[in-house]
Amino acid sequence: MKTILIGANGQLGTDIRATWPAAGLVTFTSADLDVTDRARVFETVAAHAPDLVLNTSAFHNVDVCETEAERACAVNAIGPLHLADACAEHGATLMHLSTDYVFSGAAGRAYSESDPPDPVNVYGATKAAGEVIIRQRLERHYIVRGSGLFGVAGAAGKGGNFVETMLRLAREGKPITVVDDQVLSPTFTADLAAKLLEIARSGLFGTYHVSGCGSCSWYEFARAIFEDCDLTPELSPTTTAAFGAKARRPAYSVLSNDALARAGIPPMRPWREALRDYLARKGHLARVAGT
Numbered sequence: 001m002k003t004i005l006i007g008a009n010g011q012l013g014t015d016i017r018a019t020w021p022a023a024g025l026v027t028f029t030s031a032d033l034d035v036t037d038r039a040r041v042f043e044t045v046a047a048h049a050p051d052l053v054l055n056t057s058a059f060h061n062v063d064v065c066e067t068e069a070e071r072a073c074a075v076n077a078i079g080p081l082h083l084a085d086a087c088a089e090h091g092a093t094l095m096h097l098s099t100d101y102v103f104s105g106a107a108g109r110a111y112s113e114s115d116p117p118d119p120v121n122v123y124g125a126t127k128a129a130g131e132v133i134i135r136q137r138l139e140r141h142y143i144v145r146g147s148g149l150f151g152v153a154g155a156a157g158k159g160g161n162f163v164e165t166m167l168r169l170a171r172e173g174k175p176i177t178v179v180d181d182q183v184l185s186p187t188f189t190a191d192l193a194a195k196l197l198e199i200a201r202s203g204l205f206g207t208y209h210v211s212g213c214g215s216c217s218w219y220e221f222a223r224a225i226f227e228d229c230d231l232t233p234e235l236s237p238t239t240t241a242a243f244g245a246k247a248r249r250p251a252y253s254v255l256s257n258d259a260l261a262r263a264g265i266p267p268m269r270p271w272r273e274a275l276r277d278y279l280a281r282k283g284h285l286a287r288v289a290g291t
Protein backbone atom coordinates (compact mmCIF):
# COMPACT_ATOMS: atom_id res chain seq x y z
CA MET A 1 0.00 0.00 0.00
CA LYS A 2 1.82 3.10 -1.22
CA THR A 3 0.98 5.85 1.28
CA ILE A 4 1.61 9.58 1.39
CA LEU A 5 1.86 10.65 5.05
CA ILE A 6 1.14 14.33 5.69
CA GLY A 7 2.25 15.87 9.01
CA ALA A 8 5.05 13.33 9.31
CA ASN A 9 6.88 15.17 12.11
CA GLY A 10 3.79 15.65 14.25
CA GLN A 11 2.93 13.71 17.37
CA LEU A 12 0.79 11.14 15.55
CA GLY A 13 2.84 11.34 12.34
CA THR A 14 5.98 10.30 14.25
CA ASP A 15 4.24 7.20 15.60
CA ILE A 16 2.83 6.35 12.18
CA ARG A 17 6.38 6.41 10.82
CA ALA A 18 7.44 4.08 13.64
CA THR A 19 4.47 1.70 13.28
CA TRP A 20 3.63 1.43 9.58
CA PRO A 21 5.84 -0.58 7.21
CA ALA A 22 8.52 1.79 5.92
CA ALA A 23 8.30 0.36 2.42
CA GLY A 24 5.71 2.34 0.54
CA LEU A 25 5.51 5.19 3.05
CA VAL A 26 6.38 8.59 1.55
CA THR A 27 6.53 11.27 4.24
CA PHE A 28 5.83 15.00 4.09
CA THR A 29 6.30 17.70 6.70
CA SER A 30 4.50 21.03 6.35
CA ALA A 31 7.69 22.44 4.80
CA ASP A 32 7.50 19.79 2.03
CA LEU A 33 3.78 20.04 1.44
CA ASP A 34 1.36 22.68 2.65
CA VAL A 35 -2.16 21.23 2.40
CA THR A 36 -3.61 24.68 1.74
CA ASP A 37 -1.65 24.88 -1.54
CA ARG A 38 -4.05 23.19 -4.01
CA ALA A 39 -1.60 23.07 -6.91
CA ARG A 40 1.14 21.46 -4.76
CA VAL A 41 -1.32 18.94 -3.35
CA PHE A 42 -2.36 17.87 -6.87
CA GLU A 43 1.26 17.79 -8.09
CA THR A 44 2.32 15.65 -5.13
CA VAL A 45 -0.50 13.15 -5.46
CA ALA A 46 0.07 12.93 -9.23
CA ALA A 47 3.83 12.46 -8.82
CA HIS A 48 3.61 9.66 -6.22
CA ALA A 49 0.40 7.93 -7.36
CA PRO A 50 -0.37 6.65 -3.84
CA ASP A 51 -3.01 4.09 -2.88
CA LEU A 52 -3.62 6.07 0.31
CA VAL A 53 -3.15 9.67 1.45
CA LEU A 54 -2.97 9.84 5.24
CA ASN A 55 -3.61 13.35 6.53
CA THR A 56 -2.64 14.08 10.14
CA SER A 57 -2.17 17.82 9.54
CA ALA A 58 -4.21 20.29 11.55
CA PHE A 59 -4.21 23.71 13.09
CA HIS A 60 -5.39 22.59 16.50
CA ASN A 61 -4.36 25.10 19.12
CA VAL A 62 -7.96 25.40 20.30
CA ASP A 63 -7.73 28.87 21.88
CA VAL A 64 -5.63 30.39 19.07
CA CYS A 65 -8.12 29.04 16.49
CA GLU A 66 -10.73 31.41 18.00
CA THR A 67 -8.75 34.45 16.83
CA GLU A 68 -7.16 32.86 13.74
CA ALA A 69 -10.33 31.37 12.30
CA GLU A 70 -9.28 31.97 8.70
CA ARG A 71 -6.11 29.95 9.15
CA ALA A 72 -8.08 27.24 10.99
CA CYS A 73 -10.49 27.04 8.02
CA ALA A 74 -7.62 26.88 5.56
CA VAL A 75 -5.78 24.01 7.25
CA ASN A 76 -8.70 22.06 8.75
CA ALA A 77 -11.34 22.42 6.01
CA ILE A 78 -9.85 23.72 2.74
CA GLY A 79 -6.77 21.47 3.00
CA PRO A 80 -9.00 18.37 3.24
CA LEU A 81 -10.98 19.68 0.23
CA HIS A 82 -7.79 19.79 -1.87
CA LEU A 83 -6.73 16.36 -0.63
CA ALA A 84 -10.15 14.82 -1.34
CA ASP A 85 -10.24 16.29 -4.85
CA ALA A 86 -6.68 15.17 -5.63
CA CYS A 87 -7.46 11.68 -4.34
CA ALA A 88 -10.63 11.58 -6.47
CA GLU A 89 -8.70 12.61 -9.57
CA HIS A 90 -5.97 10.03 -9.04
CA GLY A 91 -8.03 7.12 -7.66
CA ALA A 92 -6.50 7.25 -4.18
CA THR A 93 -8.13 6.70 -0.80
CA LEU A 94 -7.98 9.44 1.86
CA MET A 95 -7.55 8.70 5.55
CA HIS A 96 -8.15 11.88 7.53
CA LEU A 97 -7.72 12.57 11.24
CA SER A 98 -10.45 14.40 13.09
CA THR A 99 -11.43 15.08 16.67
CA ASP A 100 -13.89 14.59 19.53
CA TYR A 101 -14.20 18.41 19.47
CA VAL A 102 -16.68 18.13 16.60
CA PHE A 103 -19.15 17.40 19.44
CA SER A 104 -20.54 19.85 21.99
CA GLY A 105 -20.54 17.39 24.86
CA ALA A 106 -24.14 18.34 25.64
CA ALA A 107 -25.34 14.76 25.13
CA GLY A 108 -23.69 13.79 28.42
CA ARG A 109 -23.00 10.26 27.11
CA ALA A 110 -20.40 8.68 24.85
CA TYR A 111 -20.69 9.79 21.22
CA SER A 112 -21.11 7.24 18.48
CA GLU A 113 -19.95 7.76 14.88
CA SER A 114 -23.59 8.28 13.83
CA ASP A 115 -24.16 11.24 16.19
CA PRO A 116 -24.37 14.56 14.33
CA PRO A 117 -21.49 16.98 14.98
CA ASP A 118 -22.43 20.14 16.92
CA PRO A 119 -19.12 21.92 17.63
CA VAL A 120 -18.83 24.73 20.16
CA ASN A 121 -15.56 26.31 19.04
CA VAL A 122 -13.76 27.34 15.84
CA TYR A 123 -11.39 24.38 15.91
CA GLY A 124 -14.27 21.88 16.16
CA ALA A 125 -16.30 23.73 13.52
CA THR A 126 -13.45 23.73 11.02
CA LYS A 127 -12.65 20.06 11.65
CA ALA A 128 -16.36 19.20 11.23
CA ALA A 129 -16.37 21.17 7.96
CA GLY A 130 -13.33 19.22 6.75
CA GLU A 131 -15.19 15.98 7.47
CA VAL A 132 -18.33 17.08 5.60
CA ILE A 133 -16.30 18.16 2.58
CA ILE A 134 -14.45 14.84 2.42
CA ARG A 135 -17.68 12.82 2.67
CA GLN A 136 -19.21 14.95 -0.06
CA ARG A 137 -16.26 14.83 -2.48
CA LEU A 138 -14.75 11.37 -2.09
CA GLU A 139 -16.34 8.00 -1.50
CA ARG A 140 -13.09 6.21 -0.72
CA HIS A 141 -12.36 7.78 2.66
CA TYR A 142 -11.74 6.95 6.29
CA ILE A 143 -12.36 9.74 8.81
CA VAL A 144 -10.84 8.83 12.16
CA ARG A 145 -11.65 10.87 15.26
CA GLY A 146 -9.25 10.77 18.20
CA SER A 147 -9.42 12.46 21.61
CA GLY A 148 -6.81 14.01 23.93
CA LEU A 149 -3.76 12.69 22.06
CA PHE A 150 -0.48 12.08 23.83
CA GLY A 151 2.59 10.73 22.08
CA VAL A 152 6.31 10.49 22.64
CA ALA A 153 7.06 13.23 20.08
CA GLY A 154 4.63 15.75 21.62
CA ALA A 155 2.18 17.76 19.51
CA ALA A 156 3.99 20.08 17.13
CA GLY A 157 0.99 22.40 17.05
CA LYS A 158 0.80 22.77 20.82
CA GLY A 159 4.47 22.57 21.78
CA GLY A 160 4.07 19.31 23.71
CA ASN A 161 1.19 17.45 25.27
CA PHE A 162 -0.83 17.40 28.47
CA VAL A 163 1.34 14.76 30.17
CA GLU A 164 4.56 16.69 29.62
CA THR A 165 2.91 19.96 30.68
CA MET A 166 1.81 18.37 33.96
CA LEU A 167 5.28 16.94 34.63
CA ARG A 168 6.91 20.30 33.87
CA LEU A 169 4.55 22.12 36.24
CA ALA A 170 5.28 19.54 38.94
CA ARG A 171 9.04 20.04 38.46
CA GLU A 172 8.55 23.81 38.79
CA GLY A 173 6.92 23.16 42.16
CA LYS A 174 3.96 25.48 41.55
CA PRO A 175 0.37 24.70 42.62
CA ILE A 176 -1.49 23.09 39.71
CA THR A 177 -5.19 23.50 38.97
CA VAL A 178 -6.86 21.35 36.34
CA VAL A 179 -10.46 21.30 35.12
CA ASP A 180 -12.56 18.49 36.53
CA ASP A 181 -15.71 19.10 34.48
CA GLN A 182 -14.44 18.12 31.01
CA VAL A 183 -14.41 14.39 30.42
CA LEU A 184 -12.53 12.67 27.58
CA SER A 185 -10.88 9.41 26.50
CA PRO A 186 -7.10 10.04 26.43
CA THR A 187 -5.49 8.41 23.41
CA PHE A 188 -1.87 7.25 23.05
CA THR A 189 -0.73 8.03 19.50
CA ALA A 190 1.30 4.79 19.27
CA ASP A 191 -1.94 2.84 19.79
CA LEU A 192 -3.84 5.09 17.39
CA ALA A 193 -1.16 4.67 14.70
CA ALA A 194 -1.49 0.88 14.93
CA LYS A 195 -5.30 1.06 14.67
CA LEU A 196 -5.05 3.34 11.62
CA LEU A 197 -3.09 0.61 9.88
CA GLU A 198 -5.73 -2.00 10.74
CA ILE A 199 -8.48 0.29 9.47
CA ALA A 200 -6.58 1.06 6.26
CA ARG A 201 -6.12 -2.66 5.63
CA SER A 202 -9.82 -3.40 6.31
CA GLY A 203 -11.03 -1.61 3.18
CA LEU A 204 -14.17 -0.65 5.15
CA PHE A 205 -14.61 3.04 4.38
CA GLY A 206 -16.41 5.44 6.72
CA THR A 207 -16.07 7.27 10.01
CA TYR A 208 -14.31 5.72 13.01
CA HIS A 209 -13.86 6.73 16.62
CA VAL A 210 -10.50 5.53 17.92
CA SER A 211 -9.74 6.54 21.50
CA GLY A 212 -8.28 5.02 24.63
CA CYS A 213 -10.74 2.70 26.36
CA GLY A 214 -12.50 4.31 29.35
CA SER A 215 -12.68 7.97 30.30
CA CYS A 216 -11.58 10.57 32.83
CA SER A 217 -11.66 14.29 33.48
CA TRP A 218 -8.50 16.29 32.77
CA TYR A 219 -8.04 16.52 36.57
CA GLU A 220 -8.27 12.73 36.90
CA PHE A 221 -5.83 12.40 33.99
CA ALA A 222 -3.36 14.66 35.85
CA ARG A 223 -3.83 12.68 39.08
CA ALA A 224 -3.05 9.43 37.23
CA ILE A 225 0.13 10.92 35.73
CA PHE A 226 1.41 12.01 39.16
CA GLU A 227 0.40 8.74 40.78
CA ASP A 228 2.29 6.69 38.17
CA CYS A 229 5.36 8.91 38.45
CA ASP A 230 5.20 8.90 42.25
CA LEU A 231 4.97 12.69 42.36
CA THR A 232 2.96 14.69 44.90
CA PRO A 233 2.55 18.24 43.57
CA GLU A 234 -0.12 20.53 44.98
CA LEU A 235 -2.92 19.55 42.56
CA SER A 236 -6.47 20.81 42.83
CA PRO A 237 -9.58 20.53 40.64
CA THR A 238 -11.22 23.56 39.11
CA THR A 239 -14.18 24.27 36.84
CA THR A 240 -14.19 25.30 33.20
CA ALA A 241 -15.84 28.59 34.19
CA ALA A 242 -13.17 29.39 36.79
CA PHE A 243 -10.32 28.36 34.45
CA GLY A 244 -11.61 30.84 31.86
CA ALA A 245 -10.02 29.57 28.62
CA LYS A 246 -10.75 31.61 25.48
CA ALA A 247 -12.51 28.79 23.58
CA ARG A 248 -15.53 26.85 24.79
CA ARG A 249 -14.87 23.13 25.11
CA PRO A 250 -17.14 20.07 25.23
CA ALA A 251 -17.97 18.96 28.77
CA TYR A 252 -18.23 15.28 27.82
CA SER A 253 -16.56 14.19 24.59
CA VAL A 254 -16.01 10.51 25.28
CA LEU A 255 -16.04 8.54 22.02
CA SER A 256 -17.74 5.18 21.70
CA ASN A 257 -15.60 3.13 19.30
CA ASP A 258 -18.55 1.39 17.65
CA ALA A 259 -17.27 1.31 14.05
CA LEU A 260 -14.07 -0.46 15.12
CA ALA A 261 -16.15 -3.21 16.72
CA ARG A 262 -18.36 -3.46 13.61
CA ALA A 263 -15.24 -3.82 11.47
CA GLY A 264 -14.05 -6.68 13.72
CA ILE A 265 -10.99 -4.71 14.83
CA PRO A 266 -10.00 -5.34 18.47
CA PRO A 267 -10.68 -2.42 20.84
CA MET A 268 -8.06 0.03 22.08
CA ARG A 269 -6.50 -0.79 25.44
CA PRO A 270 -7.53 1.15 28.58
CA TRP A 271 -6.12 4.69 28.58
CA ARG A 272 -4.52 4.11 32.00
CA GLU A 273 -2.50 1.14 30.68
CA ALA A 274 -1.46 3.19 27.63
CA LEU A 275 -0.40 6.07 29.90
CA ARG A 276 1.95 3.79 31.85
CA ASP A 277 3.43 2.57 28.58
CA TYR A 278 3.93 6.18 27.43
CA LEU A 279 5.56 7.16 30.76
CA ALA A 280 7.87 4.15 30.55
CA ARG A 281 8.87 4.94 26.94
CA LYS A 282 9.63 8.55 27.93
CA GLY A 283 11.75 7.33 30.86
CA HIS A 284 9.53 8.97 33.46
CA LEU A 285 8.77 5.71 35.29
CA ALA A 286 12.41 4.62 35.20
CA ARG A 287 13.49 7.86 36.88
CA VAL A 288 11.02 7.23 39.69
CA ALA A 289 12.24 3.68 40.15
CA GLY A 290 15.82 4.98 40.12
CA THR A 291 16.92 2.62 37.35
Ligand SMILES: NC(=O)c1ccc[n+]([C@@H]2O[C@H](COP(=O)([O-])OP(=O)(O)OC[C@H]3O[C@@H](n4cnc5c(N)ncnc54)[C@H](OP(=O)(O)O)[C@@H]3O)[C@@H](O)[C@H]2O)c1
Nearest residue numbers: 007010011012030034035057058097099146149155156157
Ligand atom coordinates in the same frame (compact mmCIF):
# COMPACT_ATOMS: atom_id res chain seq x y z
N1 LIG B 1 -3.54 16.70 19.79
C1 LIG B 1 -4.74 16.33 20.22
O1 LIG B 1 -5.02 16.31 21.42
C2 LIG B 1 -5.79 15.86 19.22
C3 LIG B 1 -7.02 15.39 19.70
C4 LIG B 1 -7.96 14.90 18.79
C5 LIG B 1 -7.67 14.89 17.44
N2 LIG B 1 -6.48 15.38 17.00
C6 LIG B 1 -6.20 15.37 15.55
O2 LIG B 1 -5.17 14.44 15.33
C7 LIG B 1 -4.32 14.86 14.27
C8 LIG B 1 -2.86 14.80 14.67
O3 LIG B 1 -2.64 15.61 15.82
P1 LIG B 1 -1.19 15.73 16.47
O4 LIG B 1 -1.40 15.83 17.94
O5 LIG B 1 -0.29 14.68 15.93
O6 LIG B 1 -0.78 17.17 15.92
P2 LIG B 1 0.68 17.81 15.63
O7 LIG B 1 1.73 17.13 16.42
O8 LIG B 1 0.52 19.29 15.78
O9 LIG B 1 0.90 17.42 14.12
C9 LIG B 1 0.20 18.06 13.09
C10 LIG B 1 1.15 18.22 11.93
O10 LIG B 1 0.45 18.95 10.92
C11 LIG B 1 1.41 19.70 10.22
N3 LIG B 1 0.76 20.82 9.58
C12 LIG B 1 0.22 21.93 10.14
N4 LIG B 1 -0.26 22.75 9.19
C13 LIG B 1 0.00 22.15 8.00
C14 LIG B 1 -0.24 22.50 6.66
N5 LIG B 1 -0.84 23.66 6.33
N6 LIG B 1 0.15 21.64 5.68
C15 LIG B 1 0.77 20.49 5.98
N7 LIG B 1 1.03 20.10 7.25
C16 LIG B 1 0.65 20.93 8.24
C17 LIG B 1 2.38 20.17 11.29
O11 LIG B 1 3.63 20.37 10.68
P3 LIG B 1 4.66 21.49 11.22
O12 LIG B 1 4.92 21.16 12.62
O13 LIG B 1 5.82 21.29 10.32
O14 LIG B 1 3.95 22.80 11.06
C18 LIG B 1 2.41 19.01 12.26
O15 LIG B 1 3.52 18.18 12.06
C19 LIG B 1 -4.84 16.25 13.86
O16 LIG B 1 -5.63 16.12 12.71
C20 LIG B 1 -5.71 16.71 15.02
O17 LIG B 1 -6.78 17.52 14.59
C21 LIG B 1 -5.53 15.85 17.86
